[in-house]
Amino acid sequence: MVKNTQVIFNKIPTNYVPVAGEHMVIHESEFDLDAPLSDGQFMTKQLALSIDSYMRGRMRDPSIPSYVSAFEIGKPLLCGTMSSVVKSSNPLFKEGDLVYSSGGRFEQYSLVDGNEAKDYKIRNESKETGLPPSYSLGILGMPGFTAYVGMMKFGHPKKDETLYVSAAASSVGQLAGQLGKRFGMYVVGSAGSDKKMTYLKEIGFDDAFNYKTDDISTNLDKQCPKGIDVYFDNVGGKTLEAAIAHCNHFSRIVACGMISQYSENPETPHNLMELIKRRVQLTGYIVSDHADMEDEFRKNITQWLLAGEINYKESVADGIEKAPEALIDVLQGKNLGKQIVKVADL
Amino acid sequence: MVKNTQVIFNKIPTNYVPVAGEHMVIHESEFDLDAPLSDGQFMTKQLALSIDSYMRGRMRDPSIPSYVSAFEIGKPLLCGTMSSVVKSSNPLFKEGDLVYSSGGRFEQYSLVDGNEAKDYKIRNESKETGLPPSYSLGILGMPGFTAYVGMMKFGHPKKDETLYVSAAASSVGQLAGQLGKRFGMYVVGSAGSDKKMTYLKEIGFDDAFNYKTDDISTNLDKQCPKGIDVYFDNVGGKTLEAAIAHCNHFSRIVACGMISQYSENPETPHNLMELIKRRVQLTGYIVSDHADMEDEFRKNITQWLLAGEINYKESVADGIEKAPEALIDVLQGKNLGKQIVKVADL
Numbered sequence: 026m027v028k029n030t031q032v033i034f035n036k037i038p039t040n041y042v043p044v045a046g047e048h049m050v051i052h053e054s055e056f057d058l059d060a061p062l063s064d065g066q067f068m069t070k071q072l073a074l075s076i077d078s079y080m081r082g083r084m085r086d087p088s089i090p091s092y093v094s095a096f097e098i099g100k101p102l103l104c105g106t107m108s109s110v111v112k113s114s115n116p117l118f119k120e121g122d123l124v125y126s127s128g129g130r131f132e133q134y135s136l137v138d139g140n141e142a143k144d145y146k147i148r149n150e151s152k153e154t155g156l157p158p159s160y161s162l163g164i165l166g167m168p169g170f171t172a173y174v175g176m177m178k179f180g181h182p183k184k185d186e187t188l189y190v191s192a193a194a195s196s197v198g199q200l201a202g203q204l205g206k207r208f209g210m211y212v213v214g215s216a217g218s219d220k221k222m223t224y225l226k227e228i229g230f231d232d233a234f235n236y237k238t239d240d241i242s243t244n245l246d247k248q249c250p251k252g253i254d255v256y257f258d259n260v261g262g263k264t265l266e267a268a269i270a271h272c273n274h275f276s277r278i279v280a281c282g283m284i285s286q287y288s289e290n291p292e293t294p295h296n297l298m299e300l301i302k303r304r305v306q307l308t309g310y311i312v313s314d315h316a317d318m319e320d321e322f323r324k325n326i327t328q329w330l331l332a333g334e335i336n337y338k339e340s341v342a343d344g345i346e347k348a349p350e351a352l353i354d355v356l357q358g359k360n361l362g363k364q365i366v367k368v369a370d371l
Numbered sequence: 372m373v374k375n376t377q378v379i380f381n382k383i384p385t386n387y388v389p390v391a392g393e394h395m396v397i398h399e400s401e402f403d404l405d406a407p408l409s410d411g412q413f414m415t416k417q418l419a420l421s422i423d424s425y426m427r428g429r430m431r432d433p434s435i436p437s438y439v440s441a442f443e444i445g446k447p448l449l450c451g452t453m454s455s456v457v458k459s460s461n462p463l464f465k466e467g468d469l470v471y472s473s474g475g476r477f478e479q480y481s482l483v484d485g486n487e488a489k490d491y492k493i494r495n496e497s498k499e500t501g502l503p504p505s506y507s508l509g510i511l512g513m514p515g516f517t518a519y520v521g522m523m524k525f526g527h528p529k530k531d532e533t534l535y536v537s538a539a540a541s542s543v544g545q546l547a548g549q550l551g552k553r554f555g556m557y558v559v560g561s562a563g564s565d566k567k568m569t570y571l572k573e574i575g576f577d578d579a580f581n582y583k584t585d586d587i588s589t590n591l592d593k594q595c596p597k598g599i600d601v602y603f604d605n606v607g608g609k610t611l612e613a614a615i616a617h618c619n620h621f622s623r624i625v626a627c628g629m630i631s632q633y634s635e636n637p638e639t640p641h642n643l644m645e646l647i648k649r650r651v652q653l654t655g656y657i658v659s660d661h662a663d664m665e666d667e668f669r670k671n672i673t674q675w676l677l678a679g680e681i682n683y684k685e686s687v688a689d690g691i692e693k694a695p696e697a698l699i700d701v702l703q704g705k706n707l708g709k710q711i712v713k714v715a716d717l
């Protein structure tokens with residue numbers, strides 16, 4: 026028997042930001058590493074957990090429909106996990122394999138049933154590349170892929186055009202902006218702290234502003250003097266409205282996320298007529314529809330990371346019991362780059 | 372000397388609907404058909420005027436920028452005109468030619484200067500086809516072309532999909548819906564009177580509702596049971612919100628017009644997050660950018676009209692002095708199909 030700390034969903038929050046110890050609680054259970062496995066089962070030891078803002082959307086009454094299922098009260102939180110297989114009677118997974126799950130359980134050890142195995146993907150690349158396994162939760166995982174699909178498929182980036190990225194220091198945003206730079210775009214980002222602004226300039230953004238202390242529209246006037254050709258929207262609401270008001274003719278809005286819309290009394294743009302007058306194309310997309318681009322994505326980003334042509338930052342919370350605070354940090358915008366919880370070393 | 376009745380822009384309206392005799396006045400002037408012409412000049416006799424809702428947007432303070440220039444106080448209203456050339460010393464225009472101008476003057480006769488000639492296009496087709504010259508203001512003109520570009524370039528229509536068209540009995544809407552039918556779509560329209568509903572069904576719409584007497588969302592539930600795959604938006608606001616709430620995954624919104632946004636205190640959609648969740652692509656466009664499709668458009672629509680495969684209705688106001696009331700009708704949605712003012716017979 027080993028100790029198996031779990032992060033349990035305990036209660037549906039009413040405010041946007043949940044409370045650690047009330048809505049999410051730490052539970053100490055035990056795990057039997059010597060238990061016999063039936064056919065198809067395997068055991069994982071979690072290495073790193075991904076903390077994503079959309080987890081808040083899963084903390085809801087399950088009768089409210091959405092594109093992701095609601096969390097179950099009394100069960101562990103679910104999100105992206107990187108794990109190593111510690112024991113297996115599934116022919117597709119060997120002991121020592123590194124595996125990614127988009128809906129892994131927030132616990133130190135998991136027993137994975139045969140019918141759950143399809144949600145696990147082998148991600149052994151880091152053994153060869155030397156890049157940290159946790160990268161498969163960020164720049165080489167779902168958030169990175171989200172930035173890649175958005176820019177490559179829907180952004181139609183062109184040299185010397187202007188790209189504006191909101192929530193630019195987020196896991197998705199930091200790559201979206203850097204991809205713009207690779208195409209020779211002029212790239213401006215907004216984020217919620219001066220530390221994030223500094224970071225954005227360090228990784229190659231041409232300019233950045235703090236939307237919490239500075240007026241968005243005034244700053245777009247100043248920082249995007251030639252107007253916006255691609256707006257990579259992570260925020261929605263008033264930020265989207267200000268961006269639309271700075272869009273050039275034939276510009277594109279990559280509608281990736283609208284994180285401002287999760288909060289209480291969200292605001293909404295009042296200038297949608299401008300989408301017509303300015304001939305704007307706005308495309309909403311969900312990354313999981315674009316699996317056909319995944320190999321190309323991983324190959325390119327790995328290469329650019331190894332060549333030092335792409336920068337990437339993680340905020341690391343150390344220990345699984347820090348997961349609730351890490352989620353609260355993300356919902357309050359305290360993370361700088363991809364928020365990870367480190368559970369164990371490889 | 373002949374009498375030359377003009378429709379003069381007299382005052383900027385403050386309410387959405389202008390007042391005849393106050394903001395637009397009828398002015399009787401004279402026109403010298405025997406005056407000598409300098410090189411490049413020609414004279415036109417107007418046959419029909421197009422009444423378009425966007426004229427209201429031109430009745431503004433000229434210091435407010437927009438995609439179309441403001442009307443000048445004391446000068447005739449401008450909009451689409453079909454005319455015949457009555458005298459010419461411009462080698463490109465012969466006596467007897469039928470000519471279209473997108474910004475023709477609302478007066479019985481015009482003297483066109485050489486530098487204005489570029490705004491006139493020869494439209495002699497109706498002499499061969501026998502279709503009325505006024506069709507060049509509607510189904511074979513800018514509104515028809517707007518429907519064609521929207522559906523063909525941005526709608527990506529597919530057999531058995533559902534198309535919803537708002538302001539469906541408008542000049543643009545009636546063709547957009549019929550194009551959907553040609554692709555084998557299930558087509559639903561909304562309009563502001565029971566008479567318009569009847570008309571929509573007569574020209575092949577599968578279903579229709581009156582948005583003034585019936586709740587939009589309830590009707591979309593009923594009439595689009597498989598959801599919406601293409602929304603051809605002429606209205607914006609709450610109609611757009613209801614349509615988004617019925618959009619299928621990977622649906623397209625053709626953002627053609629947002630006529631509800633011209634009124635006082637326009638409403639705006641509050642569910643833009645759904646554009647992401649439902650993977651919707653919304654494209655704003657302006658017809659004049661797509662001149663490359665114009666020949667194909669005119670050839671196809673002429674053929675379909677002559678074969679009786681496309682229906683088309685005009686509301687005709689008889690006499691140029693009826694132009695102010697005709698514009699008021701359009702702004703109040705009283706027109707059934709393309710609103711025309713008949714000025715003279717060919």
Ligand SMILES: NC(=O)c1ccc[n+]([C@@H]2O[C@H](COP(=O)([O-])OP(=O)(O)OC[C@H]3O[C@@H](n4cnc5c(N)ncnc54)[C@H](OP(=O)(O)O)[C@@H]3O)[C@@H](O)[C@H]2O)c1
Pocket residue numbers: 076077078079167168171192193194195196197198215216217218221259260280281282283284285286288310311312313355356357358359360362363364647
């Ligand atoms: N379409 C898809 O398939 C897909 C997939 C994954 C993610 N996404 C979207 O991509 C976006 C970024 O996700 P991520 O995982 O990269 O984010 P993340 O790393 O978790 O960071 C989110 C950041 O958003 C900012 N933020 C939070 N609330 C905000 C508000 N009300 N207004 C403005 N900014 C706010 C915060 O930074 P500040 O300091 O700047 O406020 C926060 O650090 C999200 O909108 C997410 O929904 C979409």
Ligand SMILES: NC(=O)c1ccc[n+]([C@@H]2O[C@H](COP(=O)([O-])OP(=O)(O)OC[C@H]3O[C@@H](n4cnc5c(N)ncnc54)[C@H](OP(=O)(O)O)[C@@H]3O)[C@@H](O)[C@H]2O)c1
Pocket residue numbers: 301422423424425513514517538539540541542543544561562563564567605606626627628629630631632634656657658659701702703704705706708709710
């Ligand atoms: N993108 C482009 O390049 C382009 C070019 C031309 C036209 N357009 C747009 O296409 C649309 C149709 O133009 P059109 O010339 O075909 O129109 P139209 O024939 O002049 O008819 C306009 C119709 O819109 C409806 N309407 C008016 N106010 C409304 C409101 N507040 N809410 C809902 N419906 C309202 C009325 O019918 P009801 O009885 O149904 O209310 C009216 O008959 C307009 O939005 C226009 O701006 C776009």
